Each structure stands twice: as structure tokens, then as C-alpha cells.
Amino acid sequence: MKKPFLIVILFSVLFTAVSCIKSDSTPSLSSSLTSVQGIEKKVNELLDRMTLEEKVGQMNQYVGFWDLTGPAPDSGDAAEKYEHLRNGYVGSMLNVRGVENVRGVQKIAVEESRLGIPLIIGFDVIHGYETISPIPLAESASWDLEAIRKSSEVAAEEAAAAGINWTFAPMVDITRDARWGRVMEGAGEDPYLGSKIAKARVLGFQGTDLSQHTTIAACAKHFAGYGFSESGREYNTVDVGTSTLNNMIFPPFQATVDAGVRTFMNAFNVLNGIPATGNKYLQRDVLKGKWAFDGFVVTDWGSIDEMTSHGLAKDGKEAAMIAANAGSDMDMESHLYVKELAGLVREGKVKESFIDDAVKRILKVKFELGLFEDPYKYCDEVREKEVIGQQAFHEAALDLAKKSIVLLKNDNQLLPLKKQGQKIALIGALAADKNSPLGNWRIAAKDHSAVSVLEGMQAYKENKLTYAKGADVSIGYTAFTAQVQINTSDKSEFPQAIEAAKSADVVVMVLGEIGYQSGEGRSRTKLGLPGVQQELLEAVYKVNKNIVLVLNNGRPLVLNWHHENLPAIVEAWQLGTQSGNAIAQVLYGDYNPSGKLPMSFPRAVGQVPIYYNYKNTGRPTGAPGVFWSHYEDEENSPLYPFGYGLSYTSFEYSNLKTSVVSEKEVQVSVTLKNSGKQTGKEVVQLYIRDHFASVTRPVRELKGFELVSLVPNESQEISFTLTEKELGFYDNNGNFILESGDFSIFVGGDSNANLQSTITL
Numbered sequence: 001m002k003k004p005f006l007i008v009i010l011f012s013v014l015f016t017a018v019s020c021i022k023s024d025s026t027p028s029l030s031s032s033l034t035s036v037q038g039i040e041k042k043v044n045e046l047l048d049r050m051t052l053e054e055k056v057g058q059m060n061q062y063v064g065f066w067d068l069t070g071p072a073p074d075s076g077d078a079a080e081k082y083e084h085l086r087n088g089y090v091g092s093m094l095n096v097r098g099v100e101n102v103r104g105v106q107k108i109a110v111e112e113s114r115l116g117i118p119l120i121i122g123f124d125v126i127h128g129y130e131t132i133s134p135i136p137l138a139e140s141a142s143w144d145l146e147a148i149r150k151s152s153e154v155a156a157e158e159a160a161a162a163g164i165n166w167t168f169a170p171m172v173d174i175t176r177d178a179r180w181g182r183v184m185e186g187a188g189e190d191p192y193l194g195s196k197i198a199k200a201r202v203l204g205f206q207g208t209d210l211s212q213h214t215t216i217a218a219c220a221k222h223f224a225g226y227g228f229s230e231s232g233r234e235y236n237t238v239d240v241g242t243s244t245l246n247n248m249i250f251p252p253f254q255a256t257v258d259a260g261v262r263t264f265m266n267a268f269n270v271l272n273g274i275p276a277t278g279n280k281y282l283q284r285d286v287l288k289g290k291w292a293f294d295g296f297v298v299t300d301w302g303s304i305d306e307m308t309s310h311g312l313a314k315d316g317k318e319a320a321m322i323a324a325n326a327g328s329d330m331d332m333e334s335h336l337y338v339k340e341l342a343g344l345v346r347e348g349k350v351k352e353s354f355i356d357d358a359v360k361r362i363l364k365v366k367f368e369l370g371l372f373e374d375p376y377k378y379c380d381e382v383r384e385k386e387v388i389g390q391q392a393f394h395e396a397a398l399d400l401a402k403k404s405i406v407l408l409k410n411d412n413q414l415l416p417l418k419k420q421g422q423k424i425a426l427i428g429a430l431a432a433d434k435n436s437p438l439g440n441w442r443i444a445a446k447d448h449s450a451v452s453v454l455e456g457m458q459a460y461k462e463n464k465l466t467y468a469k470g471a472d473v474s475i476g477y478t479a480f481t482a483q484v485q486i487n488t489s490d491k492s493e494f495p496q497a498i499e500a501a502k503s504a505d506v507v508v509m510v511l512g513e514i515g516y517q518s519g520e521g522r523s524r525t526k527l528g529l530p531g532v533q534q535e536l537l538e539a540v541y542k543v544n545k546n547i548v549l550v551l552n553n554g555r556p557l558v559l560n561w562h563h564e565n566l567p568a569i570v571e572a573w574q575l576g577t578q579s580g581n582a583i584a585q586v587l588y589g590d591y592n593p594s595g596k597l598p599m600s601f602p603r604a605v606g607q608v609p610i611y612y613n614y615k616n617t618g619r620p621t622g623a624p625g626v627f628w629s630h631y632e633d634e635e636n637s638p639l640y641p642f643g644y645g646l647s648y649t650s651f652e653y654s655n656l657k658t659s660v661v662s663e664k665e666v667q668v669s670v671t672l673k674n675s676g677k678q679t680g681k682e683v684v685q686l687y688i689r690d691h692f693a694s695v696t697r698p699v700r701e702l703k704g705f706e707l708v709s710l711v712p713n714e715s716q717e718i719s720f721t722l723t724e725k726e727l728g729f730y731d732n733n734g735n736f737i738l739e740s741g742d743f744s745i746f747v748g749g750d751s752n753a754n755l756q757s758t759i760t761l
């Protein structure tokens with residue numbers, strides 16, 4: 001998709017002209033309007049002054065022309081958008097960033113429109129603004145809620161300094177299918193871990209006081225079911241049952257509501273044949289009804305219009321009617337609310353009370369952000385310069401990058417590497433890549449601004465390091481185009497890599513996916529190493545088997561050959577700005593890895609979707625013959641289970657004790673010992689199995705975890721309390737219930753934890 005350059009210029013010129021004519025004058029709606037108690041009153045007063053068109057205008061969100069994150073619309077050129085801003089027909093803009101640009105659009109809305117209602121400025125601050133943290137899937141592998149909260153706090157502070165006051169994050173979709181490109185953007189396959197992380201992210205972005213200039217409104221997305229796109233194909237049909245919806249998909253969303261998230265985004269997919277954007281059950285009944293969410297819902301990009309392609313609405317007008325009636329409060333880039341809604345109200349097809357409700361929700365968040373007090377509160381050029389890229393932000397990014405790394409295999413303690421006297425061959429295009437570690441959602445980051453593995457390892461000067469690319473990773477991608485042609489079968493640089501490996505004591509191979517190979521619109525049917533990387537790996541292996549494979553990737557990959565043949569494997573995802581430093585520090589043992597997988601790694605693509613919290617089926621185990629639930633050609637289990645990850649030290653679990661305190665409370669304790677030789681951290685995980693229930697329950701469900709740091713030989717007793725919340729589940733009417741009966745409790749270092757006790761409630 002090409003950026004419409006002429007329009008960009010026209011639009012920019014218009015802003016500049018406006019900025020020159022007018023200086024910062026007091027907005028038409030000022031005074032101390034942010035006190036919580038007064039907000040509702042002020043919202044109502046303002047609403048009373050608004051025409052129907054102005055109300056509908058608040059429900060309209062336009063993209064600026066700088067960063068397209070979806071298909072560019074046919075209609076609505078810059079001149080029209082400018083006109084609409086002046087008329088008060090725009091409530092929000094997205095992808096306008098940088099103080100100068102934000103001030104430009106805000107000035108028009110505030111100083112030229114009749115009521116001067118400020119815009120809320122949205123942007124995809126997913127895992128950092130300019131200083132990039134690990135991709136969310138990687139962050140989730142840290143299981144470190146405080147570090148994750150901190151990462152969102154930093155992202156908010158940087159984005160806020162660039163004029164942004166609303167992020168389209170966190171993405172809390174549960175994802176089980178590694179083929180889907182957006183698994184990189186969420187917290188993985190588990191609703192319990194996903195809920196905790198969702199909460200941490202909301203608290204990080206929003207802080208405790210939204211009116212601060214360092215905090216921004218968060219947005220839980222994509223409501224709901226998007227992570228279950230059939231066959232992992234982007235935007236595909238979703239078909240999930242009630243039990244999965246209530247127990248797997250909803251909980252992280254509900255956790256964000258409980259944490260006070262101010263906005264929601266709906267989704268591109270259908271649920272029970274109704275696109276999420278037109279889905280009253282999701283938006284009015286569940287979200288705004290049952291969960292009493294009092295913020296507003298923005299549609300996903302153009303998703304109102306897409307309801308015609310889905311085959312739900314015959315045209316844009318009908319789509320706008322369905323979306324508004326279903327509870328979609330703000331139209332992102334369909335241009336249909338601004339075009340159709342007022343007419344639909346006059347025709348009696350949409351109740352004005354629905355419009356009023358939507359507008360009140362939107363205005364409320366604007367008041368909470370303090371935008372009426374000072375619409376330019378996020379527009380401070382000095383702060384922008386001082387805050388963005390601060391050293392402290394890089395330190396937080398490095399901290400979380402190290403915590404996100406998962407050690408998958410380490411035979412004969414090949415890792416950590418010796419710091420002196422070693423010849424190390426570093427191989428792979430990704431080892432020198434300064435762009436891919438930034439991942440896919442990094443629009444505001446400077447290109448090629450990450451520390452590469454090569455740079456990270458060069459800091460350890462007392463070894464001899466030789467670098468050889470070997471081969472390019474794959475077809476190249478850029479942010480918004482499908483593919484950039486590069487030669488993906490070129491093996492001409494294999495010989496240099498093989499030569500470097502021959503004389504090396506250890507070979508470190510950095511292989512995987514480039515940054516734009518996962519993310520939106522980047523589904524894959526193959527989960528191996530793209531391009532000729534596998535061939536390169538096997539060619540190097542022939543001359544030197546002492547290989548540490550460092551993976552850079554945005555999704556689980558199939559690693560059977562690697563697991564069977566290589567002594568050491570490090571899952572290093574896409575770790576953001578500080579990637580290379582984090583990887584080098586782990587490889588050299590300056591940081592002892594503690595990450596645990598937030599998604600199962602399959603043995604074959606054919607197993608996907610694969611997840612640890614599956615149902616037992618009626619034929620779970622191998623009776624003689626073929627008639628049981630299995631594959632003819634592969635095991636059922638994943639290669640690396642959910643929750644799995646090694647350390648340079650070892651841990652022993654013992655002394656599992658359970659006691660039933662009441663019919664709604666169980667106490668659990670276990671002893672963890674560091675039985676190795678280094679200080680290390682372990683994520684102690686507690687799983688339950690509810691053996692018999694009125695709706696069948698998964699074979700295991702994570703219901704508690706704790707990150708514990710121990711010095712060698714140190715032991716600690718870890719305790720968990722299981723209450724109704726952990727022991728119960730949602731029935732098929734959406735009611736949360738706790739049923740008496742037998743439960744198994746498992747505690748250990750991954751989802752195969754085998755220390756077990758059974759209790760009866």
C-alpha cells in the first residue's frame with residue numbers, strides 16, 4: 001500500500017498554516033474539569049450543547065497520513081478531514097505522532113471548531129514507542145509481572161512525551177495457533193497468565209492517575225475471539241464454543257475491565273456468524289452489561305465497512321446502523337459513522353440514546369485524561385526531547401529482554417560460554433540484524449536501532465569472534481507491503497560460514513524469522529526456519545557440532561531436528577532495542593536465564609493448534625489398536641510444553657502439601673531448592689485438574705505461579721491459596737460456579753509438573 005504523498009504534503013501544509021496563524025490560546029472549554037466527581041456532570045452539560053452531527057463527530061476517528069496500519073481508505077482525503085476537524089466532526093485521530101504534528105491537529109479541533117472539544121490521539125504503542133521492549137509474547141515468557149508493568153509504564157511515558165494519549169494495547173487475545181502472525185502480540189495460550197499480564201499492562205500504561213502527562217489510556221483488544229482464526233489464517237472465520245469463549249477467551253478481557261482499562265477495541269472476526277463490530281452480545285450484553293465497562297469501544301481498522309464483505313450488511317449505511325446498535329462507540333477509519341449516523345438517527349434506525357451513550361463514554365475518557373483542562377498537555381517539545389530514549393528506559397528494556405529469554409536445551413553445560421580463550425564463530429544474517437529485533441509493532445522506533453547480537457558479543461573482548469552471514473533469512477518484508485524480493489535461495493556465502501565454524505571452539509548460530517515475518521497479516525503454514533537457514537545449519541553442523549542455536553522469532557517454531565542434534569538452544573524471540581546486549585549477557589552467563597514458554601512448541605505443524613490445557617476426550621490413552629485420540633505419525637505432546645524453560649542452575653521440588661480449609665479454599669505449599677551451583681530464578685507453577693464437572697474441564701489449568709530467586713543450596717517454602725476464583729469455572733450460561741468433587745493439584749517448573757496431590761472439595 002503506497003502512502004499518498006501528495007495528500008501528506010497538503011495536510012501538513014494546512015496544519016502548518018494553522019499553527020502559524022494561531023498561537024496557543026485558551027481552549028473554549030477550559031477550567032478545572034478533571035475532578036472525578038464532576039466529570040459526569042460536565043459530560044452531560046457538554047452533551048446538551050452538541051448538535052447531532054457534533055455528537056456523531058466524536059464517534060469518528062481518522063488516521064493521520066503518516067503511518068498506515070491498515071488499508072488506506074478510498075474516500076476522505078486530507079482536505080475533507082481538515083474540514084471535518086474544523087466542524088467538530090472528528091473525535092480522535094490515530095497515527096499522528098510527534099508533538100508538532102499532534103499540536104497541529106489538536107489546534108484545529110480545539111481552536112477552530114465550535115465547541116473546541118479536544119481530540120484523543122491513538123497509536124499502537126504495543127511494546128515500546130521509540131525504545132522498544134521485547135515483543136509481548138517474549139515479555140510474557142518472563143512471567144515477571146512487575147517488569148511487564150514497568151515496560152508498559154515506560155512505553156506510556158515515551159509515547160506521552162511524543163503527544164500520544166491513548167495506546168491500542170494491550171492485545172489480550174489468547175492464541176494457540178503458531179501459524180497466526182499475531183501470536184507475537186499477546187501473552188500466549190493461557191487465560192490465567194494472560195489475565196495477570198493483561199492487568200499488569202493496563203496498570204503500566206494508565207498508572208493510578210490518568211490525568212498525569214506520563215500516563216495514557218489503554219485499550220484491550222481484540223474483543224473477541226480473534227486469536228482463534230481458523231487454521232491460523234489472518235482475518236479468518238472464528239468458530240468457538242460457549243465454554244471456550246467464557247473460560248479461555250473472556251478472562252483476560254475481564255481482567256482489564258477489573259483493572260480499570262478505559263477503552264476496548266473490537267475485532268475483525270466473526271463470532272457465531274456475527275462480526276465482532278456488529279456483535280451486540282459481545283459489546284452491549286457482556287462488556288457494557290455484565291462487566292459494567294464504563295469506557296468506550298473503538299472498532300478495529302475499517303471493520304464497520306468490512307461487515308459488507310462479511311455478508312452481514314448490504315451496504316455501508318446498514319453496516320453503520322448495525323455497528324452503532326451493537327455498541328461500537330467509535331469508528332476507526334471506515335468513515336461510515338460520520339457519513340451515515342446522523343441520517344440513521346433521523347430515520348429512527350439508531351436510537352439517539354445510543355449515540356448519547358457512546359459520546360458520553362468518549363468525552364468521559366477525554367475528561368479523565370485532563371484534555372479539557374489542557375488539550376496540549378501532551379504537547380511539550382522540551383519534554384519530548386528530554387524524555388524519549390532516556391537511559392533509564394534502555395535499562396528497563398535490557399532488564400526485561402534478559403528476563404524474556406528461554407533456555408530450551410543446554411547439554412553438557414555448553415552454556416554459559418567461557419569468557420576467555422575461546423574461538424567463537426557467530427553465524428547468521430540475524431546475528432548482525434539491527435532491525436529485526438524491533439519486531440513488527442515498532443512504527444516510532446528508528447530503523448536499525450537495535451543492538452545486534454554481533455555488537456552484544458563484541459563487548460566480550462577476550463574471545464576471538466568471527467562473524468559470517470551464511471545466508472539471508474527469508475523473503476524480505478517491510479512494514480506495510482507484502483514482500484520485498486531478495487534472493488532467498490542464495491547459498492553463495494555458505495563456504496565462509498563453514499570455514500569460520502571449522503576452526504571455532506563454539507559456533508553461535510542466530511537463526512529464525514525477521515521482524516516483519518510475524519505480526520498482523522503474517523500468517524505462515526510452515527513453522528521451520530525460513531529460507532535456506534536449515535540447510536546452512538546442517539552444513540555447519542557437519543563440520544562443528546558444538547552449536548548454540550539462538551532463535552530470533554515471533555512465534556513458536558518446529559525444532560525437532562534442532563532438539564535432537566544440537567547441544568544448546570536459546571529462545572531469544574525479538575527482544576527489542578537492547579536485544580544483542582541481553583543475548584550476549586545470557587550466553588556469557590552474566591545473566592542466568594529464567595524465562596518459561598508462554599506457548600507450547602509443537603513437534604509438527606499438523607499438531608497445531610496445540611496447547612497444554614486441552615480436554616481429555618473420551619479416548620485419551622492408547623488402548624490396543626488405533627481407536628484412540630492420537631496421530632499415526634507423531635506424538636500428541638508438544639516438543640516443549642507451556643511453562644518450560646531451563647536455567648544454568650537446577651531446581652528440586654519436594655514436600656507438596658495440600659489442605660482443604662473450606663469448601664472454597666485450599667492451601668498448597670511446596671519446597672523449592674536450588675540444587676545447582678549458581679544463583680537462579682525459577683517460576684514455580686501450580687496447575688489444577690477438576691476431575692468431574694458438569695462441563696468437562698481441561699486436563700490441567702494454571703492457577704498460580706511465583707517467581708523465586710535462590711542461591712545455591714537454598715530452599716524456600718512456597719505457598720499458594722486456591723479460592724473459588726481459581727477452583728471454579730464458567731458454565732455454558734456464562735455463570736461462574738464451583739462444583740464439589742475431586743481435584744488434582746500439580747506443582748513444578750512447567751505444565752508437565754509431576755508433583756501431585758489429590759483433594760476432595
Ligand code: BGC
Pocket residue numbers: 069070094124168221300301520
Ligand atoms: C489492528 C489493530 C490496530 C489498528 C490500528 C488494525 O489493523 O488490527 O490492532 O490497533 O490496526 O493500527
